[in-house]
Amino acid sequence: MTYIGLDACKTGWVAIVIDDAGYRDVFIAPSVRDADERGISEFDARIIVVDIPIGIPNSGSRAADTQARKFIAPRGPSVFPTPVRAALEAESYAAARAASLAASGKSLSAQAYAIRERILDVDGYRDRARIPILEGHPEVSFRAMRGTGIEHAKKSVAGMSLRHQLLDGEGISVPFGVESSLKGAAADDVLDAAAMAWTARRVARGEADRIPAAAGSERFSDGVDSAIWF
Template sequence: MIRDTGPVQPGRISRPVVGVDISRGSWVAVRLDADGRFDGAALAPTIAGIVADLGRDAALIGIDVPIGLSDTGVRAADLAARAALPGRAASVFLTPVRAALLEPDHAAATRISREVTGAGISRQAHGLRHKILDVDDFAPRSPVPLVEIHPELSFRRLGTAVIPVVVPGSKRSWSGIRQRIRLLAAAGIDIGEDIGDAGRECGPDDVLDAAAVAWSARRVLAGTADRFPADGADPGTSGQAVIFA
């Protein structure tokens, strides 16, 4: 999946994890300590910068960006994740094929995508190409295992842990933000008011998404995470792309 370091061994969590999301052209990260408590946030222009800042001693880093690009068509992981989010499937964009991502011009990338997959590429997806390629380039040499996690799936799973079950509203709405804060707090993740540059320069939804990704990263370590597709490879091994939650 990333590099041949062997599978991530599930079991007792004794080291921190980090969750990462894209925010306004940068990366925002939230770190949870070995007990799952908030342990800091950071902002960096590259994924290597995030690892250097918060991830040196981490057991695992979860990232809300595609890991494992396809050369030939739509990723099964994206389709499976979409199917698990009724009413919000569009929050999981279909990852463009590698050749389309390597093309800086959107019109040219769209032509490539149509030739390979039969469908074009949205401006939103193409606009994320630099971040997707940043991870694609860094992953094989990362000193810490990286896994792909989608925060909407994470929050959906968090919502099933409370009674009554909460399906959070739009992450950009006031009610949606409040619901997400409450779900994270119920999981023991309390993000303070002053979290440095991440709190001043990032959208609140991106910080909350990074925290949810970190929560799911702990589930990956514990061996309890959902995976999409369900028969996807274990984290830290080579094979098809897998999204965890």
């Protein structure tokens, strides 16, 4: 069985393909639809886990985000608050900030707004996907692999080394420097996508956990069972 993990990059999505034996391949997908279709046609993939919020709040914040921040301490700030739907649909950052204030009482960070197009890409396609697409977060998955918090930032030398070691320990040996062949991808994007592929494999095997733990505990107007899988 084959599994795909996706992480956003400058040119779309870094897609890591693994199977039960370990690392298989990596490619750039311009859209989540492309990742879905290519994953099936070339690799017979069965599931995708993506580092992007799935399940968009109409107001307030998501329990998934709040609980994930606590779980991955001290790396909690890497979980950005999911923008409310009105902010995602706004046509400018200024309009998005105003919409966020009106709906949640909080402004919208530039980091959260920067992933707007990626959120909408997944949100607009997930119901038409040929295989399941679930949400994950790399820092949540790496925390689960290690069994305790990770003190090193992912872009640091120590942080990248540790994340490589954790993936190796799970049988996913990502080639060093593979990002050099991927337009718009950085080394940490590749490692994050690999963590999402690890999560996809765990979901397919029935080994995964989720935040929040209870199924169906958080739903918004889009009807999605909002959860971060790991």
